[in-house]
Amino acid sequence: MTKTINVCRTISLGLALIFLTHATDRIVEASQKPNFVVIFCDDLGYGDLGCFGHPTIRTPNLDRMAAEGQKWTNFYVGASVCTPSRAALLTGRLPIRNGMMSAERRVLFPNSKGGIPASEITIAELLKSVGYATAAVGKWHLGHLPEYLPTAHGFDTYWGIPYSNDMDGQRGFPNYSQMARKDANYFAPIEQYNVPIIHDTNVIERPANQHTITRRYTEKAIEFIKDHQEKPFFVYLAHSLPHIPLYAGDSFLGKSRRGIFGDVIEEIDAGVGRILATLKDLGLADNTLVVFTSDNGPWLPFQTHGGSAGLLREGKGTTFEGGMREPTIFWWPGKVKPGVQMELGATMDLLPTFCSLASVEPPSDRILDGWDLSGLLLGKTMKSPRDRVFYWREEKLYAVRVGPWKAHFITEGCYGLGPKRELHDTPQLYHLEHDPAEKHNLAELHPEVIARLKSIADEHEQNIQPMENQLAKRAGDERPVD
Numbered sequence: 001m002t003k004t005i006n007v008c009r010t011i012s013l014g015l016a017l018i019f020l021t022h023a024t025d026r027i028v029e030a031s032q033k034p035n036f037v038v039i040f041c042d043d044l045g046y047g048d049l050g051c052f053g054h055p056t057i058r059t060p061n062l063d064r065m066a067a068e069g070q071k072w073t074n075f076y077v078g079a080s081v082c083t084p085s086r087a088a089l090l091t092g093r094l095p096i097r098n099g100m101m102s103a104e105r106r107v108l109f110p111n112s113k114g115g116i117p118a119s120e121i122t123i124a125e126l127l128k129s130v131g132y133a134t135a136a137v138g139k140w141h142l143g144h145l146p147e148y149l150p151t152a153h154g155f156d157t158y159w160g161i162p163y164s165n166d167m168d169g170q171r172g173f174p175n176y177s178q179m180a181r182k183d184a185n186y187f188a189p190i191e192q193y194n195v196p197i198i199h200d201t202n203v204i205e206r207p208a209n210q211h212t213i214t215r216r217y218t219e220k221a222i223e224f225i226k227d228h229q230e231k232p233f234f235v236y237l238a239h240s241l242p243h244i245p246l247y248a249g250d251s252f253l254g255k256s257r258r259g260i261f262g263d264v265i266e267e268i269d270a271g272v273g274r275i276l277a278t279l280k281d282l283g284l285a286d287n288t289l290v291v292f293t294s295d296n297g298p299w300l301p302f303q304t305h306g307g308s309a310g311l312l313r314e315g316k317g318t319t320f321e322g323g324m325r326e327p328t329i330f331w332w333p334g335k336v337k338p339g340v341q342m343e344l345g346a347t348m349d350l351l352p353t354f355c356s357l358a359s360v361e362p363p364s365d366r367i368l369d370g371w372d373l374s375g376l377l378l379g380k381t382m383k384s385p386r387d388r389v390f391y392w393r394e395e396k397l398y399a400v401r402v403g404p405w406k407a408h409f410i411t412e413g414c415y416g417l418g419p420k421r422e423l424h425d426t427p428q429l430y431h432l433e434h435d436p437a438e439k440h441n442l443a444e445l446h447p448e449v450i451a452r453l454k455s456i457a458d459e460h461e462q463n464i465q466p467m468e469n470q471l472a473k474r475a476g477d478e479r480p481v482d
């Protein structure tokens with residue numbers, strides 16, 4: 001009898017040990033998976049940071065992040081406006097593949113009925129499937145109806161505004177554009193934009209107090225990191241600024257030499273500093289990859305209230321470099337090899353890169369438009385797996401870059417302003433390494449390069465399948481949309 005009990009005890013102890021060992025394995029495995037923090041600005045230009053050459057905006061925290069990490073000078077977004085660019089980052093796919101890019105409406109609006117389709121797989125969903133805690137903080141702009149909110153797309157929690165900070169505009173206020181053109185320090189009454197703040201799925205504030213919003217986003221991100229420091233975590237912090245209307249907190253308003261636009265950037269920079277300091281204080285810096293970039297280039301028609309693309313041509317809304325090349329920094333002390341990275345990268349590469357670093361299988365049942373950049377980041381390879389960039393605008397392929405060469409099939413200025421759409425029988429051809437400002441058209445000298453780029457573009461377009469247009473769907477318009 002005693003012997004039987006002892007045997008049972010031994011078996012139980014053995015089983016307990018096996019379970020314990022497995023549990024410990026899982027904890028060790030989980031603790032070894034890196035954390036990811038993506039800090040994504042709105043309408044920040046290539047030339048708006050100190051470390052990317054701005055002469056009167058101070059960004060000491062981003063400058064230090066760039067010095068300690070990898071500063072990317074050829075890093076692109078999936079589209080030159082908010083909604084499609086955000087869809088590209090989170091799904092690793094060109095927005096033309098999932099209906100998140102439209103010629104009818106360029107982005108989602110408060111009366112939109114569409115959003116990111118349930119069939120898409122986001123970075124958050126992939127990481128959540130292997131035990132990550134996931135948070136979206138800031139501007140979403142991938143659909144404000146419940147089925148499209150972050151909590152329906154892999155994020156455990158959400159705190160932020162569902163679309164742009166200039167939407168839900170109210171009557172009876174001064175015209176922002178006119179006021180901004182007169183005064184580089186102008187800011188509008190917050191009541192002018194009745195934008196809500198949503199926590200998970202509930203409106204908790206309306207209008208959002210945009211004076212304090214940058215600080216509060218930063219604090220929400222820090223709070224989430226502190227609360228989930230024992231788990232691997234993914235924080236997607238999408239600042240709603242410096243998209244106009246511009247607002248800065250009391251400690252920053254009037255402090256920069258660049259007017260309120262500079263105040264905004266300096267406040268975002270301070271927030272980056274606080275997040276990096278938190279990671280260091282918690283002992284997480286050596287296990288956390290932080291990425292800083294923006295969704296598209298500067299909104300130039302807003303003059304001093306829009307940013308600067310530096311030496312790059314044009315800005316937001318266009319497929320010139322200023323619209324789609326963004327100041328980008330990767331930081332992971334002890335892991336990311338410090339330096340300036342001139343190889344090609346894009347926001348769509350984050351999904352396969354994170355999958356690789358977290359040992360998650362990326363989706364294999366669909367075409368991805370991203371490549372794994374981890375070899376470049378960790379200093380294991382010198383050459384990017386990405387050798388090309390496709391510049392889509394409003395359901396059309398406007399341009400393609402392969403290596404240093406870029407061919408423009410269609411050119412057009414910022415929507416509503418700038419040069420009209422022009423189709424080029426002979427594409428414009430620029431060598432972006434010799435001529436980053438796209439000033440010197442070399443089409444006549446290199447017809448063979450044009451032919452090669454054209455055939456790559458044709459092959460790419462053959463891989464694009466028509467999808468239900470999510471941006472064209474709106475309230476009061478129940479007609480089927482093709």
Ligand SMILES: [Ca+2]
Nearest residue numbers: 042043082295
């Ligand atoms: Ca934007």
